[in-house]
Amino acid sequence: MKRIQKATVAIVAAGALTLGAAGIAGPFSSNPAAAASVSSSAASAYYKQALQTLNSFYKPALQGQFPRLEGLTLGESTREDVIKAIGEPETPARASGAFDVYHAEMGNPGYAISYKQNKIQEMRYFGTNVERQANIGGITVKMLVQQWGAPHSSTVFKNGSVNQKKIVYIRGAYRLEFIFNNSTDLDHINLVKNDAAASSDYYKQALQTLNSFYKPALQGQFPRLEGLTLGKSTREDVIKAIGEPETPAKASGAFDVYHAEMGNPGYAISYKQNKIREMRYFGTNVERQANIGGITVKMLVQQWGAPHSSTVFKNGSVNQKKIVYIRGAYQLEFIFNSSTDLDHINLVSKA
Structure with missing residues (x-):
């Protein structure tokens, strides 16, 4: 009133x-x-x-x-x-x-x-x-x-x-x-x-975010999206679990996009023959430094050891680095814009 x-x-x-x-x-x-x-x-x-x-x-x-x-x-x-x-x-x-x-x-x-x-x-x-x-x-x-x-x-x-x-x-x-x-x-x-405590809290939360991907990846899954599995779950399963995408794919093989919103992370999901082919995690758009915005190359290697591979590629006018860790039949790809700027995380079947 x-x-x-x-x-x-x-x-x-x-x-x-x-x-x-x-x-x-x-x-x-x-x-x-x-x-x-x-x-x-x-x-x-x-x-x-x-x-x-x-x-x-x-x-x-x-x-x-x-x-x-x-x-x-x-x-x-x-x-x-x-x-x-x-x-x-x-x-x-x-x-x-x-x-x-x-x-x-x-x-x-x-x-x-x-x-x-x-x-x-x-x-x-x-x-x-x-x-x-x-x-x-x-x-x-x-x-x-x-x-x-x-x-x-x-x-x-x-x-x-x-x-x-x-x-x-x-x-x-x-x-x-x-x-x-x-x-x-x-x-x-x-x-x-x-305060300094806030910076320390952000580091701890970013580290927690990083490590939350380690075990689910073995099952072909993302944290917070448990039950949705690469190569098994359908688009209908995804919509039932997290709703309709804000930006639906406009072509075969393109991504349905779920926007980051007020602390909820953003995702992009593509399909092949109606089964999940790839999932991407874009993190949150608020308190980002407590999420993937606080994950650095140094933190990643310190926590998970040497990666399976590390390559640099061009994305438009930006040079990005892809750092890959194999997790069973799947692989996590960390896409960095710089050593301290993690853009997003991909989950795909092992190449």
């Missing part, structure tokens, strides 16, 4: 702004100069509101909080506290460590919140889906650096087929991570703890 009331206020306010700004010289005006003036004025108003949105994160982050969610604190507030404050999530988490999702709606921003031992582990802010350019849609890399100075770090990482940039600002015991699709397209903002 709180979210609906806020949405109504936002709609009324937005409507008043639109009518007030447009007036008679709005879309029905025959005066080009007046129309241009309105357009310029609107752009200026959007810039100021986007800047206000950006700076609203600065002080609350020192307390481990988001603006508009004051009182909900990383590492302290429980899931029950969150639900009491903003209600049940529209899309609840489907696995431990995944995110409860609160959809952007009628001018209200969208959030995603994950938990560890029932305490908030991470919060994500996705902004509004109306008048977005007056919210995070108007925040650019240039604006961010001009307002906040040089960041603590800036890294590029791969999220599915998209290269994203993560710009990090340390705020006391916490860090704000701005995830850009490009220099003028801010996708979302993360708030996480800034």
Whole structure:
């Protein structure tokens, strides 16, 4: 109910702004100069509101909080506290460590919140889906650096087929991570703890992810997809187990793709004569460094010993390395973009 009331206020306010700004010289005006003036004025108003949105994160982050969610604190507030404050999530988490999702709606921003031992582990802010350019849609890399100075770090990482940039600002015991699709397209903002223990936890979880593939591969299976076996399970078996693919194969031998979503891993599966021919694991798109994003060539060889083979091949303009481990009648292929960037893992029948 709180979210609906806020949405109504936002709609009324937005409507008043639109009518007030447009007036008679709005879309029905025959005066080009007046129309241009309105357009310029609107752009200026959007810039100021986007800047206000950006700076609203600065002080609350020192307390481990988001603006508009004051009182909900990383590492302290429980899931029950969150639900009491903003209600049940529209899309609840489907696995431990995944995110409860609160959809952007009628001018209200969208959030995603994950938990560890029932305490908030991470919060994500996705902004509004109306008048977005007056919210995070108007925040650019240039604006961010001009307002906040040089960041603590800036890294590029791969999220599915998209290269994203993560710009990090340390705020006391916490860090704000701005995830850009490009220099003028801010996708979302993360708030996480800034501590050495988190890095250690990520390493342990990445190692656990790596080793979870070792035994299932002997059965021609992937972890979390037990019961689906190369050369035996059909497409119907897969759909019954994990649902319809978000991107179905468009040709014989191509892959059905299951997208990574809010902590749930992404998969791609191809078939031959309606039986699974190959499975690919793309990992998660959140907390990726705690999943395959934290698996390095060094970790792999240290844990599993010398591989059966290691080859370099060209994938478009990218040189990738394929490291192969034989597991009985099957083989696991680790596809690296670099020694510290594991792109995905394949499971195929032994060559």
